[in-house]
Amino acid sequence: MAKTPENIAAPKDAPCGKMAVRRLTEERAGASLEAVKPQSGEVRNIFSARKDTAASHEMLVLRIAEHRDRSAFAELFSHYAPRLKSYLMTLGLDDEKAEDIAQEVMVTLWRKAVQFDPEKARLSTWLFRVARNRFIDHTRKQKYTEVDADDHVAHMVAPEQTDTPTLQRQYAERVSAAMAELKPAQKQVIELSFYHEKSHSEIAAELELPLGTVKSRIRIAFEALRKELRDMA
Amino acid sequence: MTAHTGLLPDEWLVSYAAGALTEAQALVVACHAEYHDEMKERIADAEAVGGVLLEGVVPARLSVGALDDAFKAIEALEDEPSSVKPTAPAFTDPRMPAPLAALLGKGFDELKWGFMGPGMKKLMLKTYENGERLWLLRAKGGTEMPFHDHRGLEFTLVLTGGYKVGDAHYTPGMMEVAGPEDTHHQPIIDEGEDCICLAVTDAPIKLHSFVGRMFQPFIGL
Numbered sequence: 543m544a545k546t547p548e549n550i551a552a553p554k555d556a557p558c559g560k561m562a563v564r565r566l567t568e569e570r571a572g573a574s575l576e577a578v579k580p581q582s583g584e585v586r587n588i589f590s591a592r593k594d595t596a597a598s599h600e601m602l603v604l605r606i607a608e609h610r611d612r613s614a615f616a617e618l619f620s621h622y623a624p625r626l627k628s629y630l631m632t633l634g635l636d637d638e639k640a641e642d643i644a645q646e647v648m649v650t651l652w653r654k655a656v657q658f659d660p661e662k663a664r665l666s667t668w669l670f671r672v673a674r675n676r677f678i679d680h681t682r683k684q685k686y687t688e689v690d691a692d693d694h695v696a697h698m699v700a701p702e703q704t705d706t707p708t709l710q711r712q713y714a715e716r717v718s719a720a721m722a723e724l725k726p727a728q729k730q731v732i733e734l735s736f737y738h739e740k741s742h743s744e745i746a747a748e749l750e751l752p753l754g755t756v757k758s759r760i761r762i763a764f765e766a767l768r769k770e771l772r773d774m775a
Numbered sequence: 776m777t778a779h780t781g782l783l784p785d786e787w788l789v790s791y792a793a794g795a796l797t798e799a800q801a802l803v804v805a806c807h808a809e810y811h812d813e814m815k816e817r818i819a820d821a822e823a824v825g826g827v828l829l830e831g832v833v834p835a836r837l838s839v840g841a842l843d844d845a846f847k848a849i850e851a852l853e854d855e856p857s858s859v860k861p862t863a864p865a866f867t868d869p870r871m872p873a874p875l876a877a878l879l880g881k882g883f884d885e886l887k888w889g890f891m892g893p894g895m896k897k898l899m900l901k902t903y904e905n906g907e908r909l910w911l912l913r914a915k916g917g918t919e920m921p922f923h924d925h926r927g928l929e930f931t932l933v934l935t936g937g938y939k940v941g942d943a944h945y946t947p948g949m950m951e952v953a954g955p956e957d958t959h960h961q962p963i964i965d966e967g968e969d970c971i972c973l974a975v976t977d978a979p980i981k982l983h984s985f986v987g988r989m990f991q992p993f994i995g996l
Contacts, residue, residue, distance in 0.1 A: 612846070619842050624834030631835060641838060649848045663819070666826030674794040674825065684798035687805040687874045689791075689818050717827040735793040736828050742786060760786040768820050 600660035607655035618665075619648050626673050632737045633677055643680060647673045720770040728763035731756055779942070781933075781949025782814060783807055785821075792821030799907045799975040803930045803950070806872035806973060810948030870935055875973060883935075883971055886911070894918035894964075910974045914938070918964040927977040929953045936970030938962040 602618050605611040626644035627637075635643065650672050651658075658668060671688070678686045721729060734740045734748070742760070746753045783804060790796050791804045808814045866880045867873065878900065879886065888896035894915040901909040914920065916936065930952055937946040940962050945951055953960055964970045 615845075615849075616842055619845060622829075623841060623845070624837055625829055625832050627837065628832040628835035629829050632832065637835075640835070641841065644837075645841065645845050645848065648845055649852070652845075652849050653852065664823060664826055666830050667819070667823045668826075670825040670829045671822055673829070678794055678798075682798070686794060686796075686798065687802040689805045689808045689815055690873075717824065718831050721827070721831075732789070732824070733828075735789055735795050736825055739793060739795040741790060741795050741797075757784070757786040760789050761784065764785050764789050764821065764824070767824050768817070771820050771823055 599665045600658075603651065603655050603658045603665060604660065606652060607658065615648075615652055618651065622666075622669055623648055626669065629670075629673060629737075630677060633681075633739060635677070635681075639680075643673065643676050646676055650676075716770045716773075717767060720767050724763050724766060728759050728766075731759045732763050732767075735760065779944075781943075781945055781951070782811065783950050783952065785817065787952070788814065788818050789821045789824075792818055792825055797903065797905060797907055797975075797977075799901065799903055799909045800930060802874055802878070802909065803932050803973055803975050805874050807932050807948070807950045809872040809874075870971075872934075875934075883911075883913070888913060892921070895920065905977070907975055907977045910976065912972045912974055914964045914970045916964055916967040916969065918970075920962045920964070927955065928975075929977070930975045932973045934971045934973055936968045937965040938970050939965070 599618060599621070602611075602614040605614040606618075623641075623644045626647050627640045630640035630643050631637065647669060651669065658665070675686045675688070678684055721732070724732070730749070731745055734745050740748065742753055742756050745751075746756045749756070787796075787804065791801060796804060808818055865873070865877050868876050868882055870883065871879070886898055888898050888911075891897040891912070895918060896913040898911040898913075899908060900911060903909075912931075914936075930950060931945075932950045933945045933947050935947060937944060939945070940951065940960060943951075
């Protein structure tokens with residue numbers, strides 16, 4: 543668990559100056575603090591919020607829900623908006639549009655914070671889903687039907703686990719590690735699916751592979767990733 | 776071919792989660808998942824993979840004042856008098872998955888079904904720019920449908936009744952995925968109640984027999 547989070551490792555591409563540095567120091571402060579000080583009291587502003595790493599991202603959402611807490615929002619924004627924008631740009635949006643939609647997704651988080659149930663989904667999963675749907679809505683003018691969105695089965699996240707950032711980071715690290723351990727060919731089909739929204743037949747055409755091979759690669763890759771998700775839950 | 780389970784294989788669930796399905800496919804998959812909690816979990820897992828990938832991207836640089844803009848958008852929202860309109864409760868029907876019920880807004884028997892062939896009715900719900908079509912198909916118990924091949928991909932979700940194709944038996948909540956490799960496809964409808972299916976087709980199916988070809992204009996699939 544002494545691993546460096548990947549966002550710290552990438553300051554050169556990260557948002558310039560202040561923000562990147564701030565995140566860096568905050569993350570470090572957090573990483574060292576959480577070992578010593580598992581719980582602490584109320585959090586009043588963005589800086590103390592980060593020192594108090596007992597507040598996970600999910601807990602910050604609850605603070606928005608209950609207190610309309612702007613500093614909690616600001617903190618989530620500084621973490622997620624740049625990532626959402628980056629993801630949307632990977633999907634092919636230009637800088638401006640990607641930022642617009644990233645902002646919309648974050649505003650949706652503010653609006654729907656009350657409906658967010660940390661026992662049912664991780665925040666990153668929830669944001670991913672909203673960003674995906676907004677992207678499709680925007681680029682294809684289509685509605686992507688949600689799978690019973692308000693009724694996601696509480697299987698992955700035991701309630702007591704949502705509260706600890708350590709576990710949360712472990713979780714992301716383990717799934718990322720599982721991603722990294724996939725064979726390049728398997729990783730490729732997952733990335734083509736998620737980062738480029740390619741269908742099986744589009745992937746098959748692009749890689750000049752039989753359709754069946756593409757499908758089985760996706761299945762095998764997903765099984766490996768899923769095993770990590772399950773082991774954590 | 777994989778063993779028949781009537782459950783959509785994982786590669787489709789991954790594509791659903793990734794946003795790589797078409798609108799029509801996503802609708803049918805969401806309907807399909809309503810019948811199976813375990814499938815909902817698998818989809819949630821695939822979406823969690825999306826969440827982890829989102830966490831792992833190299834953050835992009837935001838424009839100056841992005842956060843302030845977000846707060847302005849929030850304030851604008853909260854200044855709106857009452858954006859929550861009282862909406863009529865969505866139509867529901869125990870025989871329909873919720874997304875379909877919301878789309879139809881009425882029961883199966885109140886729909887204007889069209890003739891498709893002896894014992895068969897159809898209702899085209901939507902056509903899409905990419906050539907896909909979303910259908911409801913309804914066949915009387917015991918009907919033998921004409922032999923046909925598929926030129927494209929076809930998803931069929933059983934809503935009521937059931938049918939057999941070869942040894943595979945499809946009942947409500949089960950999905951059949953057929954592609955161009957599935958030739959000589961001849962569903963035989965179970966005796967008893969009407970079999971109603973929700974289907975997405977992405978290319979016209981090709982009927983085999985001479986009689987079948989005569990039906991083609993009626994079937995219109």
